[in-house]
Amino acid sequence: MSVLSGTVDARRRAEAHRPWLAVLHDWVVTVDHKRLGIMYVVTGIVFLIVAGLEASTMRLQLAFPALNLVPPETFNRLFTMHGTTMVFLVGIPIVFGFGNYLVPLMIGARDLAFPRLNAFGFWVLLFGGLLLHFSFIGGDGLYGAGSAPAVGWFAYAPLTSQAFTRGNATDYWNLALLVAGFGTIATAINLLTTILTMRGPGMTLGRMPVFVWEMLTISSLTLIILPPLSAAQIMLGLDRYLGAHFFDTQAGGSAVMWQHFFWFFGHPEVYILILPGFGFASEIIPVFSRKVLFGYVTLVAASVGIGLIAMGTWAHHMFVVGLGSALNTAFAASTMLVAVPTGIKIFNWLGTIYGGKIRFSTAMLFCCAFLFQFLCAGLTGIMLSVAPFDWQLSDSYFVVAHFHFVLIGGLIFTIFAAIYYWFPKATGRMLSERLGRWHFWLFVIGFNVTFLTMHIPGLLGMPRRIYTYAGDRGWETWNLIVSLGVPFQIAAILIFVVNIVMALRRGQPAGDDPWDAWTLEWATASPPPPYNFEVVPVVSSRRPLWDLKHPDDPDGPHE
Amino acid sequence: MTSMALREAAAVSPEWRGRGGIIGLLVAETSLFAVFVVAYLFYIGKSLTGPYPKDVLALPIFTTVCLLSSSVTVALAVQALRNGAWRRSGAWLLVTIVLGAIFLAGTAREWFGLIFGHGLTIGTNLFGSTFYSLVGLHASHVTIGLVMLTLLCVFAFTGALRREHIGRAELVSWYWHFVDAVWVVVFTVVYVIGR
Numbered sequence: 001m002s003v004l005s006g007t008v009d010a011r012r013r014a015e016a017h018r019p020w021l022a023v024l025h026d027w028v029v030t031v032d033h034k035r036l037g038i039m040y041v042v043t044g045i046v047f048l049i050v051a052g053l054e055a056s057t058m059r060l061q062l063a064f065p066a067l068n069l070v071p072p073e074t075f076n077r078l079f080t081m082h083g084t085t086m087v088f089l090v091g092i093p094i095v096f097g098f099g100n101y102l103v104p105l106m107i108g109a110r111d112l113a114f115p116r117l118n119a120f121g122f123w124v125l126l127f128g129g130l131l132l133h134f135s136f137i138g139g140d141g142l143y144g145a146g147s148a149p150a151v152g153w154f155a156y157a158p159l160t161s162q163a164f165t166r167g168n169a170t171d172y173w174n175l176a177l178l179v180a181g182f183g184t185i186a187t188a189i190n191l192l193t194t195i196l197t198m199r200g201p202g203m204t205l206g207r208m209p210v211f212v213w214e215m216l217t218i219s220s221l222t223l224i225i226l227p228p229l230s231a232a233q234i235m236l237g238l239d240r241y242l243g244a245h246f247f248d249t250q251a252g253g254s255a256v257m258w259q260h261f262f263w264f265f266g267h268p269e270v271y272i273l274i275l276p277g278f279g280f281a282s283e284i285i286p287v288f289s290r291k292v293l294f295g296y297v298t299l300v301a302a303s304v305g306i307g308l309i310a311m312g313t314w315a316h317h318m319f320v321v322g323l324g325s326a327l328n329t330a331f332a333a334s335t336m337l338v339a340v341p342t343g344i345k346i347f348n349w350l351g352t353i354y355g356g357k358i359r360f361s362t363a364m365l366f367c368c369a370f371l372f373q374f375l376c377a378g379l380t381g382i383m384l385s386v387a388p389f390d391w392q393l394s395d396s397y398f399v400v401a402h403f404h405f406v407l408i409g410g411l412i413f414t415i416f417a418a419i420y421y422w423f424p425k426a427t428g429r430m431l432s433e434r435l436g437r438w439h440f441w442l443f444v445i446g447f448n449v450t451f452l453t454m455h456i457p458g459l460l461g462m463p464r465r466i467y468t469y470a471g472d473r474g475w476e477t478w479n480l481i482v483s484l485g486v487p488f489q490i491a492a493i494l495i496f497v498v499n500i501v502m503a504l505r506r507g508q509p510a511g512d513d514p515w516d517a518w519t520l521e522w523a524t525a526s527p528p529p530p531y532n533f534e535v536v537p538v539v540s541s542r543r544p545l546w547d548l549k550h551p552d553d554p555d556g557p558h559e
Numbered sequence: 560m561t562s563m564a565l566r567e568a569a570a571v572s573p574e575w576r577g578r579g580g581i582i583g584l585l586v587a588e589t590s591l592f593a594v595f596v597v598a599y600l601f602y603i604g605k606s607l608t609g610p611y612p613k614d615v616l617a618l619p620i621f622t623t624v625c626l627l628s629s630s631v632t633v634a635l636a637v638q639a640l641r642n643g644a645w646r647r648s649g650a651w652l653l654v655t656i657v658l659g660a661i662f663l664a665g666t667a668r669e670w671f672g673l674i675f676g677h678g679l680t681i682g683t684n685l686f687g688s689t690f691y692s693l694v695g696l697h698a699s700h701v702t703i704g705l706v707m708l709t710l711l712c713v714f715a716f717t718g719a720l721r722r723e724h725i726g727r728a729e730l731v732s733w734y735w736h737f738v739d740a741v742w743v744v745v746f747t748v749v750y751v752i753g754r
Contacts, residue, residue, distance in 0.1 A: 113576045185587050193579035197571040223587045231594035243682030252605040252685050
């Protein structure tokens with residue numbers, strides 16, 4: 001322990017003596033998967049704070065009826081930028097950032113298959129994000145109309161046509177996401193190839209950590225569902241600038257086609273975000289329950305199954321369009337089908353915890369909250385899959401509450417768990433458990449005050465995306481409660497940032513394996529050297545480090 | 560998981576790294592083209608004004624034959640490369656490039672006639688929008704393929720192409736086969752079903 005932390009300190013001291021410009025240069029030109037992974041996650045956290053502030057502004061405006069803090073046009077821009085940023089510039093970079101960092105370490109590889117392509121993917125995504133946010137200051141364009149895009153994150157036609165959104169605001173949305181999408185596709189190709197061709201000795205597909213299986217699933221899914229969004233965005237660009245008629249209803253085009261193309265991407269996208277969250281939970285829960293993951297094969301099969309079903313559920317976002325009974329029934333059924341593999345996973349995690357010797361570290365606390373909240377998100381999802389119920393509540397705050405339960409209660413909670421779990425590996429320093437507990441409890445309280453309550457104004461008929469409401473609808477108390485959860489969440493995020501900064505400055509040295517874990521990334525130093533492993537360990541079970549620590553009782557015969 | 564599958568060594572030969580990458584790229588490209596094909600099929604007969612496909616489109620038989628046979632010649636070029644016959648390989652690459660260029664020239668001629676003869680542009684009607692975007696997307700892929708083939712051809716004749724590059728040359732040929740396969744779909748959709 002002392003020897004290892006000594007090397008970390010030595011490396012840190014050497015780092016500190018170099019001029020900052022040289023250090024910055026190293027980060028800019030790096031093709032190392034660990035540095036790119038860290039840059040992805042940091043990018044995601046920065047955009048998380050930006051999009052969180054946008055959401056907080058909206059909640060301030062909605063806290064009381066008939067407020068006029070934010071004018072309606074600005075409100076439209078806020079929810080568009082909030083949604084777009086959260087999905088494309090928070091969820092995607094953090095998820096693929098962890099994939100970048102962890103996959104080579106977990107499978108015993110020295111880097112991804114194409115390191116330079118990896119750098120390309122990151123920088124293209126970052127500049128896509130900067131292009132999108134440049135619209136705040138540079139979006140006036142030629143017509144002096146509008147700054148940031150205001151068409152909603154799914155940018156329905158015909159609102160996106162030149163006739164309804166003049167100026168360049170919509171083009172910022174279109175081009176920024178097109179560019180960021182190319183970066184994501186490149187990274188998906190990279191991860192897929194790495195997982196399939198660069199596993200270390202003995203690391204068969206059946207021994208890969210669940211997180212790697214999730215990344216394999218979502219990388220494959222990305223290759224199939226992200227190009228259709230790019231195609232639709234190319235069509236939108238052609239419509240807007242070359243006078244094409246794809247989504248131009250006055251020339252025979254179809255606005256519903258955009259919805260099909262968008263949601264064929266948009267729904268599986270949710271699974272691309274949440275499956276790695278499942279991966280985090282599947283790595284963290286066993287370590288803190290001191291038990292082998294319960295039902296590895298069923299868990300992996302359920303993940304791949306979700307990936308496959310995901311491609312056949314998109315039109316449940318379009319029940320109110322009027323697709324007809326046959327299509328409605330088919331898509332309602334396929335949507336309900338997702339609940340089966342997802343339910344299997346819940347039992348996998350519960351079965352792992354059951355009878356375990358549980359250690360409630362901050363990472364484990366976040367995973368426990370995830371279990372409850374994600375179950376709730378799944379149940380409202382099944383409610384919304386029933387087409388007549390959806391007709392009643394589509395585009396209401398009930399839907400908003402549902403998908404925030406999925407993406408915050410499910411994804412963001414597991415991301416926090418993952419950061420508390422792998423931060424020691426990436427930096428060689430422990431995050432403070434005391435601050436972590438404050439972070440957890442404030443966030444879990446704030447999140448539930450906001451989003452559990454938000455279901456109710458939805459059920460009472462409050463539509464999403466309205467910038468204010470009259471005081472006689474019976475929504476005002478609920479909206480105030482929803483908004484009161486926000487300060488708790490802001491405080492939690494502040495504590496989280498403080499925790500990271502303090503840990504970087506003077507955190508406890510972590511050592512190689514602070515959690516007594518079992519996957520390969522804990523077999524190397526913290527932070528790992530650029531080449532990852534001096535000698536790539538030979539793997540003979542799903543818990544290679546258990547085998548190393550207990551040569552008398554290896555896992556292999558039990559699998 | 561059977562114990563047999565678990566015991567087999569996981570190491571995969573390094574040449575599959577490049578192949579995995581190109582297969583991933585081609586899957587993504589397939590998905591991209593699929594959306595333009597779906598759009599084309601969906602918008603058949605939905606144009607409110609002319610010109611309509613049956614009035615202005617002629618079957619591009621000759622250029623199609625050229626493009627499809629270029630798949631054979633590029634395969635022969637890779638075969639020659641494997642046998643160490645650099646000049647023969649370069650010659651087959653040259654034939655491939657000429658065939659691809661003939662195809663592109665055919666597309667250019669067709670577009671020239673459509674734009675200036677029939678007044679069909681991407682903004683004229685839905686047929687124009689879907690036709691130029693789908694055929695144009697394919698033509699841009701042919702162009703990218705021609706650039707890569709030209710580089711290979713130059714390398715082959717200058718002696719820069721060596722045995723260790725065979726794997727990469729093969730990947731270019733895979734891309735070229737993909738471009739040909741897409742044309743079979745585009746031809747069927749645009750010139751057979753859509754007419």
